[in-house]
Amino acid sequence: MTAAAFGDIAETPAPFRRGSWMRSEEARGLAMISPTFLYALALLFLPVLIVLAYSFWTQDYLDIDRTFTLENYRQALTEPIYRDLFVRSLWIALAVSIATVVFSYPIAWFISFHGGVHRNLWLFLVTVPCWTSYLLRVMSWKVILGYGGVMNTGLMSLGVIEEPLTSLLYNSNAVVITLVHSWAAFAILPIYVSLQKIDRTLIEAARDLGDSRARAFLRVTLPLSLPGVISAFLIVMIPTVGDFVTPRLVGGKDGVMIATAIQAQFGKAANWPLGAALSVTTMVLVSLAAACVVFALRFAVRRIR
């Protein structure tokens, strides 16, 4: 639906020319963007700064002790319970983003290369499920994967299994399946945008010069669509790590992720500084993991070429 915008906003070039009227254009541009910018500054940037500040303070019953300390980070990084949650959240986020990109790439490719005049309709059909209530979709997966659920009854009536599988729901696999479904469109759109930008004559040239279909894809299409693949990775992986609803509804005991622990610090446990430190650590860890993935992808594609 908004395919073009995901890719384009970040790439707007900003040529600066001198001259007084240009300066007035600059002033008008700044004035135009300032309401939105200030809003984001006040309700996004400032709150994040406050989280950062809190993560260095201590909870003292109902008061906050404002002396600088790294105690919260020590706790976040060394307590086994949080370490396990971090590791699991990162693994799940990685698994989800890889699976989402791998399964979505052919769809983006199909729409871009075989979508014909109905490309927009295809894109729309892909995005519709992702815009309907996230909570309801997760609930629906619970119905599908449950003991007496659609998957089990379906497989049993087909004769594939004799007894209902108990391994479908309440584990990290269920979390991964549900999240791959949730993020499908967010992977398809950026990949589609970058595929659309590829000059088709380059692929033809590779074919004319004797590359097979597969080689032409690996050496031309895939490297040129890498920016889309990377933004798909980022847009799926980073938010996934902090997912709250899916682990709670379909994750069971071994599907618990870090968001549950963060929420607990702001609810029952009432330890804001620890909650803040867990949030900051989550962001730092997922950014590092995402950076590793981006480097690995770039490296892999360069090797293919």
Add this chain to the structure above:
Amino acid sequence: MSLLTRRLAFLPWLPAYVAVYFLFLYLPILLIPIFSFNNAATTTFPLAGFTTKWYGTLAGNGAMLEAARNSLVVGVCVALLSTTLGICAARAITRYRFRGQRAAAGLIMAPLFLPEIIVAVSLLMIVLALGLQLSLLTVILGQTVFCVPYAMSVLVSGFEGFDRSLEEASYDLGETALGTFRRVTLPVVAPAIVSSLLVTFTISLDEFILAFFLSGTEPTLPVYIWGQLRFAAKLPGVLALGTIMIAASILMLTLAEILRRRAESRTRIALTPT
């Protein structure tokens, strides 16, 4: 020859994959309406017959209606606020070039690349640190941060390709800046604006995490549903409510898509020299 056979062997796989993928994509959404008309409190096949009684129970459910009213208020406010902010940002980005443009756009688009729980937690902290009460207002303010990137995406694609010379002509002919916006720019970009309103309303209607953290004692529909999910006996009612919400979402998104396309073709017409 081998090329031809290879091509023939290759092609049917892709449509088959696309079909399976779309089944995967739509199965969860189709099951909710199916079970909402099922004459049993459980969600298993085979179905137990057709009924509309679960929808009947919704009408007399005061807490649900209250939540629906809250969602409506929040949705309308978020749609108006985030689209207004989106218009400013989208226009600044498509119409002007200035230093810091990318940084500003980056900050505005950042919620797309942040775990929602962190946005929610940080907003909760600032609201409570300022001594404000959690209410629908805090939900509106929070969801707006989250909706502006989507509004901007829709609006930028609507504003892009808008011909500057039309505006310049209007200035030259003596219109004021405001008059030009109202009489020249607005008619061209109006469908994109309505499309943005619909999209942000839909996101707000379905948004859970921010509402869960920021709503206090006034639940929106998703927060209400979350509370119901603990009770197995309430599931059919939730399915009926879910069906209505999904239908509403799809309706609004379809409308938004139609408008967005009209916006695209309109800017194209405006660009075509006559």
